[in-house]
Amino acid sequence: MNRIISRSLLLLAVLFLPLVSLAKEAPPKAPKTTPSVQEYTLDNGLKLLVKQDKRAPIAVVQIWYRVGTSYEHEGITGLSHALEHMMFKGTKTHKSGQFEVILSENGARNNAFTSQDYTAYYEVLANDRIEVALALEADRMRNLILDPKEFKKEIEVVKEERRMRTDDNPVSSTREQFNAVAFMNSPYRAPVIGWMVDLETMKLDDLQDWYKKWYAPNNATLVIVGDVEPEKIKILVDKYFAQIPKGELPEVKLRTEVKQFGARYLKVKLPAKVASLRMGFKTPGMIDAIKAVKGQPKVEQWEPYALEVLATILDGGSSARLAKNLVRGQEIAVGVGAGYYGFGRLSDLFVLSGTPAKGTTVMQLKDALLKEIQKLKDTLVTADELKRVKAQVIASEVYERDSIEHIATLLGSLEATGIGYQLMDAYVPQVLAVTPEQIQTVAKKYLINDHLTVAELIPQALKKASDKPAGDAK
Amino acid sequence: MKIIKHPIRTIFLIIALTASTLSLAAPKIQNWTTENGLSVYYVHVPELPMINLRLTFDAGSARDGKNFGVAGLTAAMLDSGTKDLNADQLAEAFESVGAEFSSSSARDMASISLRTLTLPDEQKKAIDTWMDVIKNSAFPDKDFQRLIKQSLVGLEAEKQSPAAIASKAFYQHLYGDHPYAFPQNGNESTIKAMKVDDVKAYYARYFVAKNGQLAIVGAIKRTEAETLAKQIARTLKAGEKAQAIPAVKPLQTSETLHIDFPSSQSHIMIGQPGTKRGDNDYFALYLGNHGLGGSGFTSRLMKEVRVKRGLSYSVYSYFVSMREAGPFLLGLQTKNSQVEEAIKVATDVVKTFQKEGVSEAQLQASKINITGGFPLRTASNNDIIGYIAMIGFYGLPLDYLDTFTGTIDKISREEVMEAYKRRLHPDKFLTVIVGKKVKQVAHKDDKKEPTQ
Numbered sequence: 001m002n003r004i005i006s007r008s009l010l011l012l013a014v015l016f017l018p019l020v021s022l023a024k025e026a027p028p029k030a031p032k033t034t035p036s037v038q039e040y041t042l043d044n045g046l047k048l049l050v051k052q053d054k055r056a057p058i059a060v061v062q063i064w065y066r067v068g069t070s071y072e073h074e075g076i077t078g079l080s081h082a083l084e085h086m087m088f089k090g091t092k093t094h095k096s097g098q099f100e101v102i103l104s105e106n107g108a109r110n111n112a113f114t115s116q117d118y119t120a121y122y123e124v125l126a127n128d129r130i131e132v133a134l135a136l137e138a139d140r141m142r143n144l145i146l147d148p149k150e151f152k153k154e155i156e157v158v159k160e161e162r163r164m165r166t167d168d169n170p171v172s173s174t175r176e177q178f179n180a181v182a183f184m185n186s187p188y189r190a191p192v193i194g195w196m197v198d199l200e201t202m203k204l205d206d207l208q209d210w211y212k213k214w215y216a217p218n219n220a221t222l223v224i225v226g227d228v229e230p231e232k233i234k235i236l237v238d239k240y241f242a243q244i245p246k247g248e249l250p251e252v253k254l255r256t257e258v259k260q261f262g263a264r265y266l267k268v269k270l271p272a273k274v275a276s277l278r279m280g281f282k283t284p285g286m287i288d289a290i291k292a293v294k295g296q297p298k299v300e301q302w303e304p305y306a307l308e309v310l311a312t313i314l315d316g317g318s319s320a321r322l323a324k325n326l327v328r329g330q331e332i333a334v335g336v337g338a339g340y341y342g343f344g345r346l347s348d349l350f351v352l353s354g355t356p357a358k359g360t361t362v363m364q365l366k367d368a369l370l371k372e373i374q375k376l377k378d379t380l381v382t383a384d385e386l387k388r389v390k391a392q393v394i395a396s397e398v399y400e401r402d403s404i405e406h407i408a409t410l411l412g413s414l415e416a417t418g419i420g421y422q423l424m425d426a427y428v429p430q431v432l433a434v435t436p437e438q439i440q441t442v443a444k445k446y447l448i449n450d451h452l453t454v455a456e457l458i459p460q461a462l463k464k465a466s467d468k469p470a471g472d473a474k
Numbered sequence: 475m476k477i478i479k480h481p482i483r484t485i486f487l488i489i490a491l492t493a494s495t496l497s498l499a500a501p502k503i504q505n506w507t508t509e510n511g512l513s514v515y516y517v518h519v520p521e522l523p524m525i526n527l528r529l530t531f532d533a534g535s536a537r538d539g540k541n542f543g544v545a546g547l548t549a550a551m552l553d554s555g556t557k558d559l560n561a562d563q564l565a566e567a568f569e570s571v572g573a574e575f576s577s578s579s580a581r582d583m584a585s586i587s588l589r590t591l592t593l594p595d596e597q598k599k600a601i602d603t604w605m606d607v608i609k610n611s612a613f614p615d616k617d618f619q620r621l622i623k624q625s626l627v628g629l630e631a632e633k634q635s636p637a638a639i640a641s642k643a644f645y646q647h648l649y650g651d652h653p654y655a656f657p658q659n660g661n662e663s664t665i666k667a668m669k670v671d672d673v674k675a676y677y678a679r680y681f682v683a684k685n686g687q688l689a690i691v692g693a694i695k696r697t698e699a700e701t702l703a704k705q706i707a708r709t710l711k712a713g714e715k716a717q718a719i720p721a722v723k724p725l726q727t728s729e730t731l732h733i734d735f736p737s738s739q740s741h742i743m744i745g746q747p748g749t750k751r752g753d754n755d756y757f758a759l760y761l762g763n764h765g766l767g768g769s770g771f772t773s774r775l776m777k778e779v780r781v782k783r784g785l786s787y788s789v790y791s792y793f794v795s796m797r798e799a800g801p802f803l804l805g806l807q808t809k810n811s812q813v814e815e816a817i818k819v820a821t822d823v824v825k826t827f828q829k830e831g832v833s834e835a836q837l838q839a840s841k842i843n844i845t846g847g848f849p850l851r852t853a854s855n856n857d858i859i860g861y862i863a864m865i866g867f868y869g870l871p872l873d874y875l876d877t878f879t880g881t882i883d884k885i886s887r888e889e890v891m892e893a894y895k896r897r898l899h900p901d902k903f904l905t906v907i908v909g910k911k912v913k914q915v916a917h918k919d920d921k922k923e924p925t926q
Contacts, residue, residue, distance in 0.1 A: 055521050055522075056849055056853035058849050058850050096781075097772075097781065100771040101772055101839070104769060104843040107843055107846020107847035107848070109847060109850060124850050126849055126850075152784070153783065153784035156784030157780055157784050159809075160739065160784075160787040160807065163737075164787055164788070167738050169635070274634065316569070317568075318565035318569070319565035319569045320569075323565070324562050328617075331620055334623070334627045335624075355627065355631075358626065388569050388570045391570055392569060392572050394572055395571075395572025395573070395574075395591050398523055398591060399589060402854045403854050403856070404853065462633070
């Protein structure tokens with residue numbers, strides 16, 4: 001789940017929770033009671049989404065740029081994320097670090113995160129301080145100063161981040177290599193943080209160029225959720241953003257993943273104590289059902305929802321099949337999960353992962369998981385199971401409204417990936433409409449062994465000093 | 475998997491809680507005690523059709539005694555079934571009505587939580603099932619044996635994580651023979667020796683009304699909350715409050731522990747015993763730490779270690795306030811060849827801070843951020859239940875949130891400096907390093923990157 005990277009570990013917990021659940025269960029859910037979201041577009045192309053929630057006198061301001069790892073090419077991986085780090089290093093009118101000082105003085109919490117499909121910056125603050133956040137975000141949309149001295153330090157910080165997240169973590173390293181094997185030409189093969197060699201050769205000019213290309217109002221969505229009046233917000237946003245000229249955006253190449261002609265297996269041997277498994281089937285995304293992709297087979301509108309429900313049948317809590325059959329039942333796994341990555345800009349995977357129980361091999365766990373997939377193809381899911389999934393969907397639609405940050409993040413990510421924020425309102429009815437036959441259909445159609453990639457982490461002895469360091473294959 | 479608590483998350487929960495202040499809309503906390511001695515903390519939040527419930531008990535790993543890991547196993551066993559329901563049926567009972575059940579344990583506290591919709595049928599089934607768990611947990615041996623096997627794999631996984639190794643060693647060495655030294659997940663020998671009867675006995679002893687508190691937040695009126703609290707209380711035996719745990723002894727000398735590990739980066743934890751709940755110096759230390767290492771990018775540690783030198787992605791300091799003295803903790807991670815430099819820079823920051831103190835301007839900035847940020851921290855029902863569970867558990871005054879801002883605002887620069895001089899002892903810090911020992915690079919700002 002390392003697809004979204006935040007700038008600071010301090011807010012990791014806060015940030016990761018909503019986003020992980022987005023990436024894994026991806027349930028953007030629709031509050032039915034309120035006329036949900038107000039949408040405005042400025043003349044320069046900046047889209048503004050406002051959603052009112054008056055429970056507390058606060059607001060979250062998020063600005064989303066449609067740029068991330070999937071816009072990069074080989075040799076420059078990690079550029080979007082590195083630029084995100086540099087976005088705090090000052091503008092023509094604010095010196096480095098002043099952003100945080102100003103926001104701190106206003107009682108705000110702020111940070112940023114980068115994923116494969118977007119880079120987003122946010123502030124959470126009292127609703128009478130929104131203007132402070134808007135002024136700063138408008139400023140750094142166009143006026144960033146990229147200073148070589150600052151970059152020299154910051155790129156070291158990014159390398160430390162990579163060591164911490166990936167190189168010294170065998171499960172993360174496995175996931176990184178798994179993605180690079182599962183995808184041949186899709187940009188989803190690259191890690192968000194970038195390959196170490198690309199970080200080492202990254203130049204300030206690369207960042208400058210990247211900033212100039214992508215940081216423009218017509219490539220951004222501003223999301224504001226909280227105790228706000230949409231009409232007043234519109235006036236404030238105009239005040240700070242309307243004068244920013246439209247940018248000339250580069251063409252985004254399709255880069256649709258080539259067809260897979262047979263299962264792929266990889267072994268990852270790293271210093272570790274516990275074996276683990278990650279496997280994924282190529283599946284279409286929500287985006288493929290919305291926008292036909294040239295040269296790709298048609299995806300029915302209901303298919304992504306059926307895959308979503310299928311994932312919940314397998315891993316929607318402790319009563320779902322994987323926990324029930326593999327963790328309890330057969331006691332073959334100590335932990336196991338399934339998730340449909342269906343909410344990206346490009347098609348992605350249906351992922352199964354797990355840690356085998358003592359005395360079980362990774363390949364036995366793989367077989368047990370494939371058996372569960374086979375069951376879905378052979379037998380219709382029961383009415384009770386489907387009822388349980390639907391009850392959970394209805395409940396989490398309410399629970400999710402407890403966090404305005406979560407709601408804002410859903411809106412922003414749906415918009416930034418091109419799926420469209422309207423999905424938030426469409427999601428629940430579409431999930432509720434899924435039938436057992438549709439689940440069986442997508443299982444047969446997409447969860448096929450020729451489209452599978454399997455990675456096995458094979459633990460190697462944790463050797464002591466003077467041996468090679470873990471992780472970094474350099 | 476969702477129920478598993480990540481240690482980092484817990485740490486940040488503590489920060490969020492201690493960072494609480496109030497100037498505006500403080501949640502109105504009501505408190506009463508049921509007939510059999512269960513203390514109830516309640517906040518009415520009518521906006522969303524949902525209820526959060528949390529029972530907290532003085533039943534964290536500090537109560538493990540010689541059975542290291544028993545607190546964690548007890549909390550983890552609570553989803554394994556009741557007299558009438560096996561684990562599958564129990565999970566089904568909650569999830570079929572969209573309810574979320576969880577249980578967890580930390581060093582001081584163990585908790586059992588529920589989130590449910592207020593639709594009548596759903597609410598009833600969810601709460602009835604929850605009470606069934608509390609009253610009739612069966613602790614089946616079959617499930618227990620499975621949990622033991624899972625725990626052993628979990629202990630193996632700790633050994634491949636430099637962060638987990640560092641944290642375990644830090645608490646062990648900081649606390650010596652004090653119960654806060656106990657490894658929360660136990661160790662191989664204690665886990666293997668554990669019997670299901672140990673867990674049953676632990677539950678019977680500590681999960682009792684007089685050793686617990688109930689927190690209720692959500693769309694439920696006071697009268698209904700009272701009825702509900704009464705019902706929940708009846709599922710618990712009155713029991714006895716847990717005995718006080720001993721006071722924490724200060725460190726006598728500085729100590730550095732370097733654990734060899736084949737990682738590219740070293741994880742460093744530096745600290746000493748810090749403050750307990752209700753400590754007179756707590757607010758001054760908390761306020762000072764905001765500028766030292768508690769405020770992210772505006773803190774001195776972040777500026778010196780990360781921004782100026784690029785030594786670490788994350789660097790922070792904080793006081794974990796616990797029943798007895800929790801740690802003052804400074805943490806960072808840096809590539810192995812920079813360990814000495816990073817430790818020197820970080821401890822110099824602490825020493826300078828202690829010597830020169832905080833400027834009036836910095837103090838004001840900290841005060842504004844702490845007090846101005848208050849409404850962000852009580853915005854959700856989840857936030858509120860976290861606060862009131864903490865207030866209840868530690869017996870803090872009901873107006874704790876209402877007075878926090880005022881207390882912070884009144885603290886002077888001199889009081890902060892004085893507290894830091896008296897309470898922080900950089901000459902007696904414990905330093906834990908987990909990583910590969912390699913030749914250190916010179917402490918130069920514009921050094922050339924050495925190749926590994």
